[in-house]
Amino acid sequence: MRSVQVLALDTSTSCLSVALLRDGLTACEINLTVKAGHAGMLLSVIDEVLNKSGTPRTAIDLIAVGTGPGSFTGLRIGIATAKGLAESLGCRLVGVPTLDTLAHGAVPSYLPIIPVVDAKKGEVFCCRYDEHGSRFSGYMNLRPEEVVSLVKDETLFMGSGCELYRDVFIKGLGKLYHEAAMHLWNPRASVLAGIALGMAPETYPADVLPIYARESDAMLLLERIGKGKAKK
Known part of the structure; x- marks a missing residue:
């Protein structure tokens, strides 16, 4: 029976975490503190994890991504990347709350x-x-x-x-x-992957969306502007 391989990533905090689980065991995991944002590092870290674990992208069965709550920008980057990979590889995608x-x-x-x-x-x-x-x-x-x-x-x-x-x-x-x-203290992709691996496929959401737990600063600003116009 072929190994089940899970690529997991979490970008919801200042820690970037990417892991590859093979049959429930961590084949490779990289955890980095990111100061300048995840966008410039995420794909290269994913490639490094796949290379070190000897895993071609086409062998990935499931992609798991942290959905927050956490950094608004980090969540958007991580989820968009996970969706893009899942679509291009034709594999399953599941979101796991960061907390x-x-x-x-x-x-x-x-x-x-x-x-x-x-x-x-x-x-x-x-x-x-x-x-x-x-x-x-x-x-x-x-x-x-x-x-x-x-x-x-x-x-x-x-x-x-x-x-x-x-x-x-x-x-x-x-x-x-x-x-x-x-x-x-930081979410680890290996733990995230283990949670995803234990989920039944029928419980996977139709779409993976971020959990914000509150509105972004941009939305709050728009609301204040809207209320200001309404008073005039």
Whole structure:
């Protein structure tokens, strides 16, 4: 039986992650911190992963891409690239929420999990999971103080929001706040691929769309302009 090969990529944060899974095992994974945007690096990193794993593009069975919430620009680049590759190769495509990838990266956990990803403007993207990585809330865009108000039990936090708002979390939660090791703070494409591989094909969405959790700055500006015109 031919190996099942999954190409996975996540561009939702400042970490660019690309991996190739072969029969559920990581054949190659590259994780890089990106400062100037993902667009100039993504295709070359994909090629490097395929070359190092000895995988021709035509051998890819499934492409999995992180769908956020996260960087608006990063999400658009990653999803557009994944769609283009899937269409050109004639292979399946599935989207996996970024916060799900973060939570699953910490499983098994002895505590409930809340990934907190920097959303700018003094806010975080977050979601709540049990210790097995099963989600039991929607994807949210909250101020750190609002996250604190949700927590009633000891909880494991991870993500870029930990570094930014650690003082807020510790002050508000005390011993209820536990922080995952830093290597779990960024979404890893190998974890994303594992989630996608475990999904039944009939559950794949008809179209892969980004999860924004809030409107972009451009949309908010247009709304303000529209309201200003309406008052005149």
